[in-house]
Amino acid sequence: MNLFSRTIKSFTRRERWTSLLLLGIFTLSGGVLIWQSSQTPTGGSNKILTEGGVGEITHINPVFTEFSEADADISSLVFSGLVRYNPATQTFDEDIATHTLSEDHLVYTFTLKNDVFWHDGVEASSDDILFTFQTVIQSEEFENPILKSNFTGVKIEQQDTRTVTFTLNNPNAFFFTTLNVGLLPHHLLKDVPVADLDTDEFNKMPIGTGPYTVPSPYELHDDGSTSVSLALNPEFYGEIPSIENIRFVTYPTLEDLVAHRSNWGAAARIPQDLLEEIDLDELVVNRYELPQYTALFFNTDSAKLTRNKTRLAIGKAINKEEILEVVGSAKQIDTLLLDTAQEEWIHIYNQEEAQGALFDAGWTLAEGETIRSNEEGEKLSLRLVRRDFAADNSVREESLAGTAEVIKQQLEDVGIEVVIESYPNEVLQEVIANRDYDMILYGQNLGYNSDTFSFWHSSQATSNGLNLSNYQNPKADFVMESLRDTFDPAERENLLGELSKIISTDVPAVFLFSTSNYYLVDLKITGVNVENILHPKDRFSNIADWKLN
Numbered sequence: 001m002n003l004f005s006r007t008i009k010s011f012t013r014r015e016r017w018t019s020l021l022l023l024g025i026f027t028l029s030g031g032v033l034i035w036q037s038s039q040t041p042t043g044g045s046n047k048i049l050t051e052g053g054v055g056e057i058t059h060i061n062p063v064f065t066e067f068s069e070a071d072a073d074i075s076s077l078v079f080s081g082l083v084r085y086n087p088a089t090q091t092f093d094e095d096i097a098t099h100t101l102s103e104d105h106l107v108y109t110f111t112l113k114n115d116v117f118w119h120d121g122v123e124a125s126s127d128d129i130l131f132t133f134q135t136v137i138q139s140e141e142f143e144n145p146i147l148k149s150n151f152t153g154v155k156i157e158q159q160d161t162r163t164v165t166f167t168l169n170n171p172n173a174f175f176f177t178t179l180n181v182g183l184l185p186h187h188l189l190k191d192v193p194v195a196d197l198d199t200d201e202f203n204k205m206p207i208g209t210g211p212y213t214v215p216s217p218y219e220l221h222d223d224g225s226t227s228v229s230l231a232l233n234p235e236f237y238g239e240i241p242s243i244e245n246i247r248f249v250t251y252p253t254l255e256d257l258v259a260h261r262s263n264w265g266a267a268a269r270i271p272q273d274l275l276e277e278i279d280l281d282e283l284v285v286n287r288y289e290l291p292q293y294t295a296l297f298f299n300t301d302s303a304k305l306t307r308n309k310t311r312l313a314i315g316k317a318i319n320k321e322e323i324l325e326v327v328g329s330a331k332q333i334d335t336l337l338l339d340t341a342q343e344e345w346i347h348i349y350n351q352e353e354a355q356g357a358l359f360d361a362g363w364t365l366a367e368g369e370t371i372r373s374n375e376e377g378e379k380l381s382l383r384l385v386r387r388d389f390a391a392d393n394s395v396r397e398e399s400l401a402g403t404a405e406v407i408k409q410q411l412e413d414v415g416i417e418v419v420i421e422s423y424p425n426e427v428l429q430e431v432i433a434n435r436d437y438d439m440i441l442y443g444q445n446l447g448y449n450s451d452t453f454s455f456w457h458s459s460q461a462t463s464n465g466l467n468l469s470n471y472q473n474p475k476a477d478f479v480m481e482s483l484r485d486t487f488d489p490a491e492r493e494n495l496l497g498e499l500s501k502i503i504s505t506d507v508p509a510v511f512l513f514s515t516s517n518y519y520l521v522d523l524k525i526t527g528v529n530v531e532n533i534l535h536p537k538d539r540f541s542n543i544a545d546w547k548l549n
Contacts, residue, residue, distance in 0.1 A: 049246045049546075050246075050249060050263065052264030053249070054257055057228055060075055060078060061184075062183075064203070070226075072536070073540070075537075079209065082180070085538055096112060105487070106170075110179075112124055116209055117209065120185075120207050126162055127158070130186075131186035146466065149460065151178070173483070173485070173487045177447075177449045214231075215231050241543045258274065271515065272329030273329060280520070284522075286519040288530040288539075290517070290533070291446040291534055292446065293444060294442070294514070295442065295511045296439055296509060298439055299437055299470060305382075313414070318349065320334075322406050330516070334347040335347075336452065337497070385436075387400065401422070403512070445535070451484070457481075458471070459477075471508040476503060483496065524549045525548055
C-alpha cells in the first residue's frame with residue numbers, strides 16, 4: 001500500500017470527502033490555467049502574429065488608405081470589397097458580390113452574395129455599395145483624388161436591396177479593378193458628413209466585413225509608436241484563417257523598427273540597405289518588386305521648360321549610374337514600362353549632347369559664367385522640390401536627398417542652376433496642387449492595372465489631378481483612351497509600348513529607378529507568398545493559408 005493510500009485510509013469519512021473536493025478544485029484550476037496559457041496571445045503562442053512597420057496608424061478606413069501604408073495593410077484585413085486581387089492567378093476575382101457586364105462593356109451589375117455580415121451582425125446590403133461609391137467617393141467633399149478620379153462620370157444606381165449598377169460613359173477595361181475598395185457600413189456612417197468622415201471615431205475602431213475585427217481602438221504610445229490588435233472574425237463569409245490574432249505595431253523610423261526587433265515576427269517594406277542591420281537568423285527574407293518608379297517630373301507649363309529641347313537636355317545630362325550608387329538597392333529604368341532602353345540614343349547619358357540641346361533651346365553660356373541665360377538675360381535657374389522624409393524614414397530621406405543632390409550637381413555641370421526645396425507630405429501636396437515647381441522628384445505606383453490615364457492624360461493636368469507634369473498631347477490621350485477601350489491583353493501591350501515611345505519623345509519626365517523591397521517573416525510562419533503582389537498589402541491575400549508553427 002503506497003503512502004497516498006495509507007494517508008487517505010487514515011482519514012475520517014468527512015475528511016476524505018473534503019480532501020477529494022479540494023483535490024478536484026485544484027485539478028480544475030490547474031487545467032484552466034494551462035488552457036488559458038495556451039490561448040494567451042503572447043510572442044510564443046501559435047495563435048498571434050505581430051507585424052512591425054514604419055509610420056503611424058491614423059485611419060483604419062479603406063477610402064483613406066492612400067495616405068498611410070500601415071492603414072492600407074490593416075484595412076485590407078478588416079474590410080472587403082466587390083472584387084479582390086489574386087496574386088496567384090494575377091487576376092481580379094469577385095469578392096462579396098457576383099457581377100455581369102453588358103455586351104457594350106458599359107454597365108456593370110453587382111449582386112451581393114448571401115450571408116455577408118458586418119462585424120456588428122448587420123447584413124450587408126446594396127445601401128452599403130451605394131453609400132461607399134456614390135455618397136462618399138463621388139462627393140465634392142471627398143478629398144481623395146486618386147479614388148475620386150476612378151469614378152468621375154460613372155452613374156451608380158441601386159436596383160434592389162442587393163443589386164447596384166455602375167454605368168460608364170465609355171468602355172474602361174480597368175474599371176473592374178477599381179472596385180476593390182473596401183465597403184463602408186451605411187447603417188453606421190449615413191449621418192456623418194463626408195467632410196467629417198476622416199476625423200470620425202469610426203477610423204479608430206471600425207466595423208468591416210473582412211476576416212478580422214478591431215475589438216479596441218488603436219493606441220498611440222509615449223515612444224511615438226502606434227498599435228492595434230485584430231481578432232479573427234468567426235462569421236467571415238470566406239475561408240477562415242487559422243491565425244486568431246494579428247497585432248500591428250508601427251514605429252516612427254526604420255531605426256526604431258530595427259531596435260525593437262524582438263517585438264515583431266514580420267515586417268514589410270524593408271529596403272535592402274537595412275538588411276545588414278537586422279539579425280536574419282530567425283527570419284525568412286522575401287523579396288518583391290512593385291509596379292512603381294521614381295522620376296524627375298517637369299512642369300511643362302513652367303516658362304523655362306516649355307521647350308522640348310530643354311527637357312531633353314536635362315535628361316541627357318543625368319547620369320543614372322551615379323544616382324544608383326546613392327540609392328543602393330534599385331534598378332535603372334528609362335521608360336514608362338519600367339524597363340531599360342539604353343539602346344535608344346534619347347536615353348543615353350551624354351553631356352555634350354545635353355549642352356548642344358541647351359544651346360539650340362536658346363540657353364547659352366557667356367564667357368566667365370557658370371549658369372546659362374537666354375537673350376533676355378534670364379538665368380536658367382530651376383526649383384526642384386521633393387518630399388522630406390527626415391521625420392519618419394531616414395533611409396528613404398537619405399536616398400531621396402542624395403538623388404536630388406546628384407541631379408543638382410550634374411545639371412550645374414552643363415550650366416543649369418538647381419535650387420532644392422523639401423517639404424513634409426502635407427505641405428508638398430499643396431505645392432503639387434498649385435504646380436508650384438519647375439521640377440519635382442516623386443514616386444508613382446501604376447497600381448493593379450498599369451492604367452496610365454490618371455498620371456498622364458491631359459484631363460488630369462489640374463489642381464486635383466495626378467498629372468504632375470501638366471503633360472498634354474492629343475496622341476498620347478488617344479492611346480490612353482484606347483487602352484481603356486481594349487479588353488485584349490496583347491493589344492494592350494502594344495498600346496503601352498506606343499504610349500511609352502510618345503512620352504519618351506516628349507520628355508515630360510526623366511524616369512530614374514525602381515526599388516526592390518523585402519518582407520521579413522519569422523521561420524515559424526509558413527504559407528507566406530509574395531509572388532506577383534502589386535501592393536504590399538497583397539501579401540495578406542492568402543492569409544487563410546498562413547500558419548504559425
